[in-house]
Amino acid sequence: MQGKKIQQERLFINFQLSEYVPADNFYRQLSQILDLRFLYKSTAYYYGSEGQKSIDPVVFMKLMLVGYLENLTSDRRIIRTSRMRMDILFFLGYDLDEEFPWHSTLSRTRKLYGEDQFVALFKQVLKLCIDHGLISGKRQAVDSALIRANASINKMVEKQVMADASIYSQELSDNIDEEIAGQEKLIRKDNRGSTKRAPASNESHYSPSDPDARITMKPGKPMGLYYRSQVSVDTASHLITYIGAFPGNAADNVSLAKILERIVGNMQEHNIQVKEILADTGYSSGEAMRSLADHNIEGYIPNIASYKKDRLEEGFIYDLENDRYTCKNGVHATFRCYEKLSKNKKLQRKIYRTSPEDCMNCPIKSMCVNYMGTRRIKHSLDKPLYDQMHKRMNSDKAKLFKKLRSSTVEPVIGSLINYTGMGRINTKGIKQANKCMIMAAIAYNLKKLLKYKVELCLNGLTLL
Numbered sequence: 001m002q003g004k005k006i007q008q009e010r011l012f013i014n015f016q017l018s019e020y021v022p023a024d025n026f027y028r029q030l031s032q033i034l035d036l037r038f039l040y041k042s043t044a045y046y047y048g049s050e051g052q053k054s055i056d057p058v059v060f061m062k063l064m065l066v067g068y069l070e071n072l073t074s075d076r077r078i079i080r081t082s083r084m085r086m087d088i089l090f091f092l093g094y095d096l097d098e099e100f101p102w103h104s105t106l107s108r109t110r111k112l113y114g115e116d117q118f119v120a121l122f123k124q125v126l127k128l129c130i131d132h133g134l135i136s137g138k139r140q141a142v143d144s145a146l147i148r149a150n151a152s153i154n155k156m157v158e159k160q161v162m163a164d165a166s167i168y169s170q171e172l173s174d175n176i177d178e179e180i181a182g183q184e185k186l187i188r189k190d191n192r193g194s195t196k197r198a199p200a201s202n203e204s205h206y207s208p209s210d211p212d213a214r215i216t217m218k219p220g221k222p223m224g225l226y227y228r229s230q231v232s233v234d235t236a237s238h239l240i241t242y243i244g245a246f247p248g249n250a251a252d253n254v255s256l257a258k259i260l261e262r263i264v265g266n267m268q269e270h271n272i273q274v275k276e277i278l279a280d281t282g283y284s285s286g287e288a289m290r291s292l293a294d295h296n297i298e299g300y301i302p303n304i305a306s307y308k309k310d311r312l313e314e315g316f317i318y319d320l321e322n323d324r325y326t327c328k329n330g331v332h333a334t335f336r337c338y339e340k341l342s343k344n345k346k347l348q349r350k351i352y353r354t355s356p357e358d359c360m361n362c363p364i365k366s367m368c369v370n371y372m373g374t375r376r377i378k379h380s381l382d383k384p385l386y387d388q389m390h391k392r393m394n395s396d397k398a399k400l401f402k403k404l405r406s407s408t409v410e411p412v413i414g415s416l417i418n419y420t421g422m423g424r425i426n427t428k429g430i431k432q433a434n435k436c437m438i439m440a441a442i443a444y445n446l447k448k449l450l451k452y453k454v455e456l457c458l459n460g461l462t463l464l
């Protein structure tokens with residue numbers, strides 16, 4: 001006989017939420033391993049002793065976590081989803097009929113709390129992973145990804161407009177009516193112009209809604225306003241050991257020194273010494289290699305393209321003892337002077353040159369010397385470090401590490417973008433972007449940790 005379900009709502013039911021959330025539920029397990037009570041103490045100074053009660057800091061952080069675990073990028077959707085899910089209600093400590101915080105409370109509290117609260121939670125989860133033996137920490141793979149900012153490139157304005165606006169404001173207070181009209185015209189004209197064409201550069205334009213976002217161009221990505229997420233992943237477990245927000249136009253090799261400091265700091269808190277760093281060519285620079293040497297870390301970073309075309313291929317051999325180059329015809333290019341690089345006056349390189357008399361009778365002179373009849377060779381002050389790296393990168397170990405790097409950090413970044421709410425930054429400013437990235441990394445690490453615990457349980461090695 002065909003059954004037919006008749007809907008009949010009951011006014012009173014005997015219901016206990018904990019009975020309906022199974023023991024192997026993700027959020028039930030998460031509530032067992034995650035202790036957020038430290039937030040009551042660490043966030044106490046954000047609140048006064050009187051007035052209306054705030055959202056519970058633990059509930060706020062749990063709601064943030066739910067957002068990234070469920071790949072929800074809007075605060076409204078976090079509240080809406082949490083209300084509908086019994087396991088999330090249990091995780092939050094709410095009952096079915098309990099009133100939820102208003103969605104705007106989430107964004108206000110996120111702005112109120114400093115980055116240190118989010119970093120503290122990241123470190124706590126990292127500690128949990130280390131305590132479970134998941135992170136070896138010795139070898140880290142580093143990479144970056146561009147994350148779209150919550151601002152439009154078409155709404156950028158010329159920086160000059162701001163200066164004009166401040167003049168306008170000053171003159172308004174001075175009651176100079178005629179000049180006010182002139183300035184108004186200028187501003188309107190500039191605003192119209194900026195919406196019609198793409199801004200020229202970060203130097204001339206900025207986004208009023210998110211001044212920290214930067215115009216960035218990358219092959220395969222549309223030109224837009226981005227932040228750059230720098231991620232470090234443990235190669236043994238694929239867990240994230242560091243994540244941070246940088247300006248979209250900040251080059252990887254410039255950021256590496258800061259990234260290393262944070263990775264080493266995070267690991268040293270657990271007496272783990274980072275021994276090897278794997279990264280791509282974008283991280284290659286003299287400064288980056290000096291920073292690796294300072295931390296006593298062996299880097300596996302392919303040298304910049306200009307190094308590959310080094311003098312060896314052109315038949316020049318460097319003599320360290322005499323500090324000079326020798327060409328295949330035995331002519332020496334000796335050290336002449338230091339040259340400052342135009343972009344960064346601190347950086348210098350060495351200039352070596354042959355004498356015109358030595359090259360005068362050479363058969364390949366036309367292909368080698370400049371208009372003055374000499375061969376000029378530029379040489380980075382960090383050449384010994386580049387040479388060392390070149391030698392290391394030609395080893396069999398380095399070839400294995402190249403594959404290991406791409407199979408470790410790239411899938412992790414893909415997961416962060418596609419499954420843990422990091423596809424787009426939904427806040428404004430680099431500090432808020434940093435909080436979003438940290439939360440996405442926490443959600444990723446927690447998923448990995450709980451998956452590991454489930455695997456252990458299935459293998460009968462431990463109980464959940």
Ligand code: SF4
Nearest residue numbers: 327331359362368375
């Ligand atoms: S031109 Fe001068 S530096 Fe160049 S290969 Fe000939 S001798 Fe050597």
